[in-house]
Amino acid sequence: SAVISQKPSRDICQRGTSLTIQCQVDSQVTMMFWYRQQPGQSLTLIATANQGSEATYESGFVIDKFPISRPNLTFSTLTVSNMSPEDSSIYLCSVRGLVLGGLGTEAFFGQGTRLTVV
């Protein structure tokens, strides 16, 4: 399996500020995704992070609020901008498809970033 390191693991932020979450994978992967899990809820896809181009956002999520970067096949960032208490959630990075093979169609997740906005 791929080892995914997500930072920070948790943070408490003031409303109106922004937080950038990093996702580092120990192997090159085809696909990287960002999910949000609001308290007591299931996971919802925010966007697919595309290497070298703009991310593909799901309905209800926009680039101005959740800018995403993916400069290479092992790293991506998600920024939560102009935060409000409604953004308090767990944000998870997910990867699929090892470039060099072996991971197949499994989908693995980072340990998540637990964000609280006050």
Place this chain on the structure above:
Amino acid sequence: AQKVTQAQTEISVVEKEDVTLDCVYETRDTTYYLFWYKQPPSGELVFLIRRNSFDEQNEISGRYSWNFQKSTSSFNFTITASQVVDSAVYFCALSEVGVSGGSNYKLTFGKGTLLTVNP
């Protein structure tokens, strides 16, 4: 559109009991993948199993077993002789396959089932 339904919001059992978590899915695709994940209180998502839609063999891994019934669009998960450490939220998820072979698609998650195993 794809949909995953986990009708059981919460289940509480006593240690050593067997417990089955239900998962029913909807998709128009003829080929797809199904997943189960465990999310303990610490929050990370632990991969348990992935199943192809064209492989209906049931699978057993230690105390865990999965029953895939394509005819009823169900992919149920049974824990035998449950333990306190099994206490977690369990998510069932569904993914398309697509022309690229399956790794390029997002997962659609059910709402999860909170399992509490009491000593």
